[in-house]
Amino acid sequence: MSVALSLCLLAIFVLAAIGTPVAYSILVGSIVYLAVKGQDVAIAGEQMASGLYDSFVLLAVPLFIVAANIMNAGTISERLLKFCVATVGRFRGGLGHVNVVSSIIFSGMSGSAVADAAGVGRIVTEMMRKSGHYSRGYAAALTAASATIGPIIPPSIPMVLYALVSNTSVGYLFLGGVTPGLTMGAVLMGMNILYAHRRGIAADAAVPLREVPRLTLQAFPVLLMPAILLYGIYGGIATPTEAAAIAAAYALFLATVFYRSLTLKAFYEVLVDSARPSAAVGLVIGGALVLNYIVASENIGTTIAQTLAGIDVSPLAFMLGINLLLLALGCVLDASTIILVIIPLFIPACRELGIDLVYFGVVAVVNTMIGLVTPPYGILLFVINATTRIPLAEIIREIWAFVAALILALIMMILFPEIILWLPRLFGYAG
Numbered sequence: 001m002s003v004a005l006s007l008c009l010l011a012i013f014v015l016a017a018i019g020t021p022v023a024y025s026i027l028v029g030s031i032v033y034l035a036v037k038g039q040d041v042a043i044a045g046e047q048m049a050s051g052l053y054d055s056f057v058l059l060a061v062p063l064f065i066v067a068a069n070i071m072n073a074g075t076i077s078e079r080l081l082k083f084c085v086a087t088v089g090r091f092r093g094g095l096g097h098v099n100v101v102s103s104i105i106f107s108g109m110s111g112s113a114v115a116d117a118a119g120v121g122r123i124v125t126e127m128m129r130k131s132g133h134y135s136r137g138y139a140a141a142l143t144a145a146s147a148t149i150g151p152i153i154p155p156s157i158p159m160v161l162y163a164l165v166s167n168t169s170v171g172y173l174f175l176g177g178v179t180p181g182l183t184m185g186a187v188l189m190g191m192n193i194l195y196a197h198r199r200g201i202a203a204d205a206a207v208p209l210r211e212v213p214r215l216t217l218q219a220f221p222v223l224l225m226p227a228i229l230l231y232g233i234y235g236g237i238a239t240p241t242e243a244a245a246i247a248a249a250y251a252l253f254l255a256t257v258f259y260r261s262l263t264l265k266a267f268y269e270v271l272v273d274s275a276r277p278s279a280a281v282g283l284v285i286g287g288a289l290v291l292n293y294i295v296a297s298e299n300i301g302t303t304i305a306q307t308l309a310g311i312d313v314s315p316l317a318f319m320l321g322i323n324l325l326l327l328a329l330g331c332v333l334d335a336s337t338i339i340l341v342i343i344p345l346f347i348p349a350c351r352e353l354g355i356d357l358v359y360f361g362v363v364a365v366v367n368t369m370i371g372l373v374t375p376p377y378g379i380l381l382f383v384i385n386a387t388t389r390i391p392l393a394e395i396i397r398e399i400w401a402f403v404a405a406l407i408l409a410l411i412m413m414i415l416f417p418e419i420i421l422w423l424p425r426l427f428g429y430a431g
Helices: 005-019 022-037 042-053 056-073 076-088 096-109 113-118 121-133 135-148 158-167 170-176 178-199 207-233 240-258 263-298 300-310 315-330 335-353 357-373 379-388 392-415 418-426
Strands: none
Touching: 005 022, 005 076, 005 263, 022 263, 022 335, 042 096, 042 263, 056 076, 056 096, 056 113, 056 158, 056 240, 056 263, 076 096, 076 121, 076 207, 076 240, 096 113, 096 121, 096 135, 096 178, 113 121, 113 135, 113 240, 113 357, 113 379, 121 135, 121 335, 121 379, 135 178, 135 379, 135 392, 158 170, 158 263, 158 335, 170 178, 170 240, 170 357, 170 418, 178 357, 178 392, 178 418, 207 240, 263 335, 315 357, 315 392, 335 357, 357 392, 379 392
């Protein structure tokens, strides 16, 4: 490792340790590297400008964020929740099932775990608390865990970021996330069934069957959004970025014209609230583009690939080792940083070992989503704490069982790649 790279990494770790935002830490560390190397600092700006200008797919990120915030601002989330209560709320532990199923459906519209947790997740957490059957910590922990499904089932903002650094098809990544997302939902519902039996929770009062058609009809335009997105992308009508624009426009149409629930003032707040996370992700992307230039200059990815080839590591051992590393990093780093900065280091090794990049990408994104609910950093834990005022200690006490269930689902995906690759291959993927 060169002196310049050592100083770069030292600057990044020291700044991050004292609380500097990760994006700023990466940018400062990259400038330190360029300065020590005697290279023009303007290279940092050139890398960011060219990387962002050449990546049309990145426009999908703010558009999906806007679509999710519009749905949360209007009555779309409430209509979706009523539909879920009518369909799965009648079973034992019903509101827990509603929590998971609403996240699965909402994930087909937003692509954001935070939007899921702060929107429909906040509402169903309050419903679970008021029912008297669930502890506050359990309701919040299940909401946080189910929100991790949001970026797995398409559309997915993290998969768009992974496509940026790996040159993998966004469409096939989206398809690869469908079955894993349903698998995660199944294990979480299994945990909820165990909880309901252990606590002796009776079935909730069922919505009369005669009401189900009406509630389904009210939610039907909302339920159409995932179908519109998927048909647009896989029917060759729209690129993923154009599909994101369609999603935002469709959400706006539903909230303002169809349901008439979004005022001009609320729409302005939606745009402001969407600009903040979009800018934050943009800064991380900018820093990552400069750092990836440094990684390429130091030939780190190739060195890792050659080292692994020299010690004859099997693809399965590599996948297990990388996922252990990512799980550990997920405790202290946010998902965007891991996807944009850490994962690109291992892509050359995947090619060397013959590991499919769609398979690797979906597994990596699932892993980083588990990091969103893993203490001490777990951003979803803080989101739920802020929106529900449930003490963080109570949430953390209950989250470990769900983390274990999600890791079990992750292991299944690693051991059985067809869970991920079956649907993409059905649509012509040759990987």
